Amino acid sequence: MNKIPSVNLADFLSGDAKRKQKFIDEIGHAYENIGFVALKGHFLDQKLVDDLYTEVKNFFDLPLEVKQGYEIPGIGGQRGYVSFGKESAKGKKEGDLKEFWHFGQYVENDPKLAEEYPDNVEVKELAHFNEVGKEAYKMLEKTAKYVLRALSLHLALDENYFDGYIKNGNSILRPIHYPPIKTEPKEAVRAAAHGDINLITLLMGAQGKGLQVQNHQGDWIDAIAEPDELMINVGDMLSRHTNNKLKSTIHRVTNPPKELWGTSRYSIPFFMHPISQMKLDVLEGCIDKDHPKQFDDITAGDFLNERLRELGLIK
Ligand SMILES: O=C(O)CCC(=O)C(=O)O
Numbered sequence: 001m002n003k004i005p006s007v008n009l010a011d012f013l014s015g016d017a018k019r020k021q022k023f024i025d026e027i028g029h030a031y032e033n034i035g036f037v038a039l040k041g042h043f044l045d046q047k048l049v050d051d052l053y054t055e056v057k058n059f060f061d062l063p064l065e066v067k068q069g070y071e072i073p074g075i076g077g078q079r080g081y082v083s084f085g086k087e088s089a090k091g092k093k094e095g096d097l098k099e100f101w102h103f104g105q106y107v108e109n110d111p112k113l114a115e116e117y118p119d120n121v122e123v124k125e126l127a128h129f130n131e132v133g134k135e136a137y138k139m140l141e142k143t144a145k146y147v148l149r150a151l152s153l154h155l156a157l158d159e160n161y162f163d164g165y166i167k168n169g170n171s172i173l174r175p176i177h178y179p180p181i182k183t184e185p186k187e188a189v190r191a192a193a194h195g196d197i198n199l200i201t202l203l204m205g206a207q208g209k210g211l212q213v214q215n216h217q218g219d220w221i222d223a224i225a226e227p228d229e230l231m232i233n234v235g236d237m238l239s240r241h242t243n244n245k246l247k248s249t250i251h252r253v254t255n256p257p258k259e260l261w262g263t264s265r266y267s268i269p270f271f272m273h274p275i276s277q278m279k280l281d282v283l284e285g286c287i288d289k290d291h292p293k294q295f296d297d298i299t300a301g302d303f304l305n306e307r308l309r310e311l312g313l314i315k
Pocket residue numbers: 176191196203205206210211251252253266267268269
């Protein structure tokens with residue numbers, strides 16, 4: 001495959017059995033091959049997208065001392081601000097050329113989980129930042145729920161298989177700012193080649209050049225979405241759970257050519273995580289003579305901690 005396929009969630013939600021099956025087959029096929037799709041028909045309307053970008057730009061425009069006041073020690077960057085260069089891709093020493101913010105779960109009716117997760121951090125300088133972030137979080141979570149339902153059916157599981165694992169899950173909304181590049185970055189890139197940790201990622205802002213995906217042949221292909229599309233990819237948790245039937249594809253964000261060094265890039269991924277107790281053990285239905293079990297049993301919580309250590313976010 002050398003192009004990211006485009007699918008429409010409206011097919012899945014149409015109530016028409018044929019259209020629903022078409023969506024399941026298209027996304028299933030795409031995830032067994034390239035691991036990415038561009039998705040139309042999601043639950044984010046244009047006003048919400050515009051409002052979120054406005055708030056996010058306003059936040060990153062705040063003075064560094066103000067932003068650093070929202071960098072919370074001891075929580076592995078899981079909420080609030082993470083400053084420039086802190087995170088590096090697994091196996092890489094140079095930090096990525098980015099700063100970012102994390103909105104986390106808004107736990108409902110589960111005091112134990114509310115206790116387990118760090119609190120969301122409120123930005124005091126911006127009147128709408130917190131509420132707009134929360135609204136986008138909810139709409140992305142809702143979109144992701146239906147995508148996982150389609151994948152459950154593709155895997156011959158119960159349609160609602162993931163519902164209980166993602167309700168109040170440890171998902172993260174991460175607005176990212178890649179600032180203008182001022183001096184030759186040498187080895188560092190905006191985001192070094194990596195696979196995402198989580199179940200699936202929904203990315204707003206893949207409209208411009210920058211994001212590239214590595215296909216089976218090892219070629220890097222541009223992943224560019226239409227204005228009304230989210231880019232959605234499989235993460236390592238889902239790949240493990242399905243014995244790599246669904247592919248977590250390596251991707252990166254390249255540095256722009258020198259004449260565009262002066263421009264920022266903004267992107268906003270939503271990393272869909274389950275609750276930490278979910279067992280990522282390989283599904284029985286994904287093991288057979290030709291596909292022996294490839295991964296050890298592990299919970300989502302333990303897997304996440306292992307990876308945050310490798311990214312340099314926890315000690
Ligand atoms: O900025 C982008 O377009 C992609 C970012 C990304 O892959 C990530 O944060 O995991």
